[in-house]
Amino acid sequence: MSTNPLSELGRRTEAPPISWLMKLALERPRLISLAAGFTDHASLPVREAQEVLDEILARSQSGQPALQYGSTLGDPTLRRLTAERVQALDLGLVLPLDRRSKLQVERCGLAVEGLGSSCNRQLSTGNGSSTASSSERKQESPRRCAGGVYSPERVIITAGSQQFLYMVTEALCDRGDLVLVEDPTYFVYLGLVQSHGLRARGVRLDSDGLDLAHLERLLDGLKRSGELRRLKLLYLVSYFQNPTGRTTGFEKKFRALELLRHYERAAGHPIYLLEDTAYRELRFAGEGVKSALATGPRAERVIYTGTYSKPFATGARVGFGFLPEPVFTAVERIKGNHDFGTTSLLQHLLARVLASGRFDRHLADLRVRYARKAAVMVRAVREHFPPEVEWQEPQGGLYVWARAPRSVRTGERSALFRAALRHDVLYVPGQLCYADDPTRRKPDHEMRLSFGGATLADVRAGLAHLGEAMRDCWPGSSRRSAGSET
Structure with missing residues (x-):
């Protein structure tokens, strides 16, 4: 008889990798963390939030509903505004930078309409097909929220997109089922997969997102093998992917x-295609890309999730999230068992922020701020890393993905990780971002670097320290100097 009182789920669930990375940072106050995917602390909109809360609570007519229980599906106004915003994004009506913001981004050294040929040492990832503009599909123009895939009736408001991912996986998957994920992918989702007793298989990425040839082979x-009946979904972080920063184009979706x-x-x-768009609105360069919701009738197999956390x-x-039936009803019932609905006050705050234009004004400033940080990180990588290290300039999001030669290990037990800690800098080992696969070993020569929460000074200093750590343990040489970009 087992003395363990926990359920199978309780026994399977492990602490997320970010937990021990954050513990390291807390235990060592001098440590510069380029690991956590935090947003910029100084950018948090205290004044805007205070103004809106004052407006809401100044009158009983608006204050009382904001302080009362809401519906399981979420505040109707926020659901409508969310539906309109996502549709506007797919119509190209939201993301273009204003003239002032364009000039500020260009001063950071980033081309607003694309990054051109100056993208350092581009990561080469195989022979996957690229997205050719000549083969762009002609999608149906979405109707302005009258119904269909952009209907507010398909929207559910959740306690962050992570809760949405959890509930969708719970609604669709039984223990032993299969999900396909990008290789590499968002490692917190891999923890969710493991906790539910699921199996994940990785779909390789090429320079512009999902490798479709590899997807077809899988x-x-x-x-x-007879396993297709256990496959339930393909999980895709389609914009400025965590961890690689790549975007999967509309044609590929x-x-x-x-x-x-x-x-x-x-x-x-x-x-189903489960499209996670957490970083979609953090674009500061390149062209906007439509979501899988814009694929016409095919969108009946699309589950779309986004967040107001990172852009606000x-x-x-x-x-x-946007859900088709029968998944919508299942997730609504699961949500009811979770919490009866997301916090009313914050939903009312966000609805006013969106309707008043404060959200877009804040987002414009935020995108310039991240463009500046990204440019500083890229310059520091170019200056301090050995020439064999490959990376790709971000066009949005919070991350730079760096790849060392295969002979250089970057995992938590590696000489490089220990050297980085000695030099007071922390990164996310790339190995954490790969699904378990019995047919191969996880790659162990990559790292995720985040510029989101670090100050500009910490980005510069942290990468200088990391460059020192690399030279401490680089193969074939001791204390070698960083080379020039090729």
Whole structure:
């Protein structure tokens, strides 16, 4: 008889990797953390939040509903504004920078319309097909929130997008089921997969996102092995991906949905594309990309999630999602069992912030701030890292993904990780971002660097320290100097 009182779920669930990384940072106050994906502390909109809260609470007519229980699905006004905003993003009506912001971004050294040929040492990831503009699909123009995939009736407001991911996975997957993820992917989602007793298989990335040829080979292999019936979804962080910073183009989303639909007959059930757009609104360079919701009838297999945390206030912990039936009803019921609904006051605050234009004004400043930080990080990487290290300039989001030669290990037990700690700097080992796969060893020569929460001074100093750590343990040489960019 087992004396362990925990359920199987309780026993399976492990602490997220970020927990011990944050513990290290707390234990060592001098440590410069380039690990945590925090947003910029100085950017948090205290004044705007105070103004809106004062407006809400100044009158009983607005204050009382904000302090009362709300519905499980969320505040109707916020659901409508969310639906309108996501549709506007897909129509290209939200993201363009104003003239002032464009000039500020350009002063950071980033081209607003693209990064051109000066992108340092580009990461090469294989021979996956690129997105050719000549083959761009002609999608149906979305109707302005009258119904269909952008209807407010499909929207649910959650306690951050993480809760949405948890509930969708709970609604669709049984123990032993399969999910496909990017390789590498958001490591917190891998923890969710492990906790639910699921299996994950990685789809390789190329320079512009998902490697469709590899996706097709995986699907075909699952069909031949009889495992396709256990496949429930493909999880895709499609904008400025955590951890690599890459964006999967609209054409690739379209073709991925076609592939999933093609294999549904053999699976015997729908296979969904779960599109996580947490970083979508943090674009500061390059062209906007439509979401998978804009793929016309194929969007019936799309589950879309986003967040107001990263583009406005992380502490608000308000996310949202668009769901087709029957998944919508299942998630609504699960949400009811979780909490009966997300915090009313914060939903009312966000609805006013969106409707008043404060959200977009704050976002414009935030994007300039991150463009500056990204440019500083790229310059520091170029200056301090050995020439064999590859990276890719970000066009948005919070991360730079760096790849050392395969002979240089970056994992938590590696000489480089220990050397980095000696030099008082912390990064996320890339190994944490790969799904367990019995057919191969996880790559152990990459790292995720975050410029989101660090100050400009800490970005510069942290990468100088990390460059020193690299030279301490670089193969074939001791204390070698960083080379020039090629």
